[in-house]
Amino acid sequence: MSIAAQQFLEAAGSITRNLRHRGLIQTALRKYEAARDRKKSAFNDWSAARQSAAETKWDAINHLDTYLVEFASKLEARGTKVHWCPTGPEARDTIRGIIRDAQAKCIVKSKAMTAEEIHLNEALEKDGFEVVESDLGEFIVQLRQEPPYHIVFPAMHLTRDEISDLFERELGSAPTREPEELTMIARRALRRKYLQADVGITGANFAIAETGMVSITENEGNARLTSALPRVMVTLLGIEKVLPKLEDLALFLPLLATAGAGQTVTGYNTLYGGPRQPGESDGPTEWHVVLLDNRRTELLADPEQRDALHCIRCGACLNVCPIFRNVGGHTYGTTYSGPVGSVITPHLRGLQDWKHLSNASSLCGACTEACPVKIDLHHHLLQNRRNAVGDAPSWIERLAWRAHAFVVNTPALYQFAQEVGRIVEPLRKRLQGTPLDPVQSWTRTRDLPPVAGESFKEWWRNRR
Amino acid sequence: MNARDRILARIREALTVPAPKPGSHGHAQEHDGGHGHGDSSAGTRPIGFRNRPVHVARAWLPQGGSTPAEHLARFAAASAELKTDFRCVDSEAEAHAALRRIADDEGWRRVASHHHAMTDAAVAALGRPALFTDGGYPPDDLEACEAGITTCDVLVAQTGSLVVNSRSSGGRALSVLPPHHVVLARRDQLVSDLTDAFQRVEALHGQQWPSMISLVTGPSRTGDIERILVLGAHGPKKLTVLMW
Incomplete structure (x- = not known):
């Protein structure tokens, strides 16, 4: 094992x-x-909407090369730097390089499961950078030094009292039982970080090939702030996030929000198409989009399970x-x-x-x-x-099934086994799940039906 | 071979084996809805293949209504659920009066906005010091403003959303950093659903996209603590839409 x-x-x-x-x-x-x-x-027809979404993702994934090239070249045309990373370590090193070049001190981050996947925070912290998670749930689990509990609700396993104790211990705040108060404590702590941070790191929910844009879904506004104030923005996403057209979002945003959190659409769905453009008043001057493979192409190579790449990480x-x-x-x-x-x-x-x-x-x-x-x-x-x-x-399993097949295919042997079963039944009942039971790891938590006192054949013979 | 070509080569190799088309895998055929049973291999599908194009899919989604009155009613209902303060008034002057009342109630000292005929008039009517974000601004000053007043591209009846962008709505932070976001809008900016909204956004910006386009649906919110709704997680605690 x-x-x-x-x-x-x-x-x-x-x-x-x-x-x-x-x-x-x-x-x-x-x-x-x-x-x-x-x-x-x-929804007028939930199942038809799902079917349509499945077809759209099928198109995207089964023409992934074409759409990815379109996505990347449109992004590059507006001044975005696109990095292709075959593995987790390569993505990590790419982002570390970007951050070193930016001479950053403080990094603010919005929720990204791909960053969890490549253990980005640990790597950056080892380099001496401060990385602050800005999503409330992620902020809480980061303070607890544990991974998110759920891909959409990271702190779902904690009570307000535990969170209050945590904030008291880590942030020096006064204890409270009000979720609103707790949220405001985090809000105040993070406001300063958005203003101080040199680099903002985000994940992404969709990559729109047609227009070369990334779409980020969130409720809190933390991703909006992460991508507004720091001078360098880094977006890390898996290559499977592609959608062909902008208007596909008209279907995918309500589906994601409904299946993921029971909302019509999520609070903020934001499209990013480049760094700060001429004539704009704010936004990062540099934007790096990091495309991560990390064995997604292995899943792609399995046609039977290729549709697992359709996943939009809603958590349903x-x-x-x-x-x-x-x-x-x-x-x-x-x-x-x-x-x-x-x-x-x-x-x-x-x-x-x-x-x-x-x-x-x-x-x-x-x-x-x-x-x-x-x-x-x-x-x-x-x-x-x-x-x-x-x-x-497993040779033992294979042998056991062979023996079983031989017994049940040989009537005399099968009958003999029944007789033996009836005789040892009282003993079996006693031993089941105890250390003396040879298959106790199986039987400890499972019941075996008792061996019948009379077989169907015997019952039939006696009634005739 | 560089990393880009390596990934693309792996993708192309993986895709040489076709995958079954959606709805026909394994035992899930009963959900196929009767489409495409006759088709065999999926690998030969042309790019952009859909059994049902997306503009058809909108028929299955929640509806935004088909007349302006229905749009308005739907937007108002969605706003109430989202806790967006939505007010549809008869004139620009009435909108300014409503804005002044909100400013007095909340004791705004300084507001932030961007230059546009609608916002300029509203800020002038407000008679308070204002920070305009056009051309750049100190982030700490914006953070200190009690309200951000912006225009929007389009409003969506289906979802109670509105669309702001980084070029014509004052940048990326104006609509999300101050604790109160006020949106000024005209009735003809309200459309039925997201499909219409994306078409409108494309018509407005398709020639030259702004670097950010955000679909805003209600004030900032979180349910991360025991799934209890709290407004104002990081963005605005209040969202007001003044429409005339």
């Missing part, structure tokens, strides 16, 4: 018993569900997943958690180390149903299981 799998099992075992965690997540997600359903019902599949709701976001040990994380992490970080995530699923299909771009998530989990076994077959 991989280290990641062992850690997953341990963390899952302890957090599923944590009633406080369970209560917090259930309350938060019930609120989300109510809001999402209200907004979904405002996490919110409805019974596994996520029980084990929580940190248990996964991955940048992207929940069903989509379980699907893509084996491609991004190695199948054998991360195959356990595809087994941690009831295959109920709630994720596939929730996905606004119709990624076939639960079948991809099955395909990961199949691929994992195909790559590294």
Whole structure:
């Protein structure tokens, strides 16, 4: 078993018993569900809209080379520097170089899962730069020195009291139980940072090929400020973010907001097409767009699961997943958690180390149903299981199934096994799940139906 | 081979194997909506392929109404839900009077704005010191202003949104740094939905794009603490739209 799998099992075992965690997540997600359903019902036809989005993303991903070139050349035409980075370390070094060249001291950052993916903050802090997360949830988890709990709601696992204690300890603020007060504490702390920062780093939600623009979705205005005041702006995005046309946003912005947070559209959806242009009053004089591959092309090379690159990171599949709701976001040990994380992490970080995530699923299909771009998530989990076994077959399992097949295909042997089963049944019941049970890791948490006292054949013979 | 060409080469190699078209993968065929069952390979699809073009997709989205009266009603309802203070008045003079009342109530000492016929008139009517962002400004001065007064490109009935940009709405920060953002708008700037809004924005700016275009929907907000809504996370705590 991989280290990641062992850690997953341990963390899952302890957090599923944590009633406080369970209560917090259930309350938060019930609120989300109510809001999402209200907004979904405002659509004339939700499923047709999803189908249209799936087709648009299909077009974008299956012509990715053409659209990326169009996107990059339009950006460059307006003075943006585009960097192509095949791997995480290359993206990290590129951004470190930009920051060194800018002779920056303070860096303000808005939410970017790609930055989590390449561990950007750690690298910059090691270089001696101060990096401040400006999204409220990200700001909170950064103070706690932990990764975001959820790709959309990073601090969903914390109560207001915990956040108040944290702010008291780290920022010296007075304790309060009011979310509004807590938000204002963060607002005041970050205002100074926007004004001081030399470099602003952002992520992106969509890359519009037609016009050469990046679209950033947020509610708080922190990304707007991050990209307005510092003199250098850096935007890090995965190559799969492409959309062909500007008007595609008319469909994708409502889908993202509805599926992601139960809003009609998110508070700020901002298009960036270049650094400060002649005649403009503010904005960065330099803009760097960093395009990250980091094994996305491996996923692209798998036609069966290529549609996982359609993902717009709305988090809807996490919110409805019974596994996520029980084990929580940190248990996964991955940048992207929940069903989509379980699907893509084996491609991004190695199948054998991360195959356990595809087994941690009831295959109920709630994720596939929730996905606004119709990624076939639960079948991809099955395909990961199949691929994992195909790559590294378990000889014990294979032998056990062979033996099973031989027994059930041989009537005399099968009958004999039934007789034995009936005799050892009382003993089996006692031993199940105890250390004496040879398959206790399986039976500890699962029931085996009792061996019937009478087989169907015998029952039929006796009635005739 | 440089990094760009390396990534493009990997993409092109990956795409030599076609992927199934949307809606037809595995067991999800029941959701296909009856489209495209006869088509086999997806790899031969021309670029820009859609079963349904996006301007058709708008029919499935939340609707913004088809008459100006419906647009207005829809925008007002969306604003109320978003906690945008939306006032539709009969004349520019009435809008100025409303603006003066807000300024008095909130005790504005200094406002920020940009030069435009609408904002110049409003700032003059307000009779308070003003910072104009045109041509550059000290960020600390803008931060100290109680309100930012701007125009907008277009307003969207479907979503209760408005569009500002970095060239003709006073830059990137004016509409997001001061705690109160006031938008001055004309009724003919209100359109039905996002599709219309993007078309209008393209007609206005398509020849020469500003570096930033922002679709603003309500005041700044967060739900990051126990999913409880708080306004004014980092941007404006209040958004007022004065329309005549």
